[in-house]
Amino acid sequence: MLPKAIIFDLDDTILSLKGTANETWQLMCEEYSKVNDNVDSKTLYKTITDIRLQYWNDRKSNDKGRKNQREARREIIGNVFGKLKLPKEDIIPIVDTFSEKRLKALRFFPKAQETLEILMKNGIKLALITNGEAEIQRYKIERFGLEKYFDIILIETEVGYGKPDIRIYKTVMDYMNVMPNDTWSIGDNLIWDVQAPQELGIYSIWNDFEEVGLPEDTIIVPDRIITRINDIIE
Incomplete structure (x- = not known):
């Protein structure tokens, strides 16, 4: 589901x-x-x-x-x-x-674009949160035509704060009018994309794109581990 x-x-x-x-x-x-x-x-x-x-x-x-x-x-x-x-x-x-x-x-991960299209067609509200410089991140978003997939896009240097600040997750959920138990977070950074949203009760998925497994010394436990975002629909 x-x-x-x-x-x-x-x-x-x-x-x-x-x-x-x-x-x-x-x-x-x-x-x-x-x-x-x-x-x-x-x-x-x-x-x-x-x-x-x-x-x-x-x-x-x-x-x-x-x-x-x-x-x-x-x-x-x-x-x-x-x-x-x-x-x-x-x-x-x-x-x-x-x-x-x-x-x-730069390039899409395999089946990443198709995954976004399927989610959008199925009425899933989508948000994009990215840290870094607005100029570079906007370039990526425009080059790969990502704006059409997302209800809201937040970039750290445009907003004034970024991950792992939980305010950025609250901003997204308020905008999309959803509760934490109706929301997933997906990303490759255990602190930013898993631990931080978990504090709000968001189901948090770690993208282990390098397929290296969790670090031995980590205390962070993702709700799910995937290796490509298309895993969520297959």
Whole structure:
């Protein structure tokens, strides 16, 4: 049984973000190692991956960085180049090129668009809540024609607050005139998309798109685990 309303996350729930980022960085590292003999692509990619994860897994830097991703990437790559003793003047060109390539590489997860269409045709109220910069998130929404699927779209920097602030879930439910027990939340972030809405009594589904399973040290228990959003209708 589907609910009256579903709240969706955007990145790594509807659109493949992490996968395209990894692919793009690998390509960038291969290209850079061809013009700089002081580093090989595998070492550069591993160092970028390690420092990226460290940056985005830190709550303070995550909160700052997602509101200005270009500056966050410059800081990350600056740390990478400092560690590997690579030329500082290459940092900005690499980051800016990555930003362009990564946006172009974005794509729907398999059957994501079809799932939204089926839910909409069946009268399910749909909401989209996404953290990050409005300019970038709006670009994604417009590029993939997502507005037509959703009754309401809330972006962190437009609203003034974002996930895991429970106010954003309350705003959505008030707008759609639904109660928590009539609502599902679906997303890839255990804190933002599962723990926070569960505080309000929303049935919360974790999208384990990497199929890695729950972290051993987590205390968060999703109401359901899926690996693609089309799992909810199949």
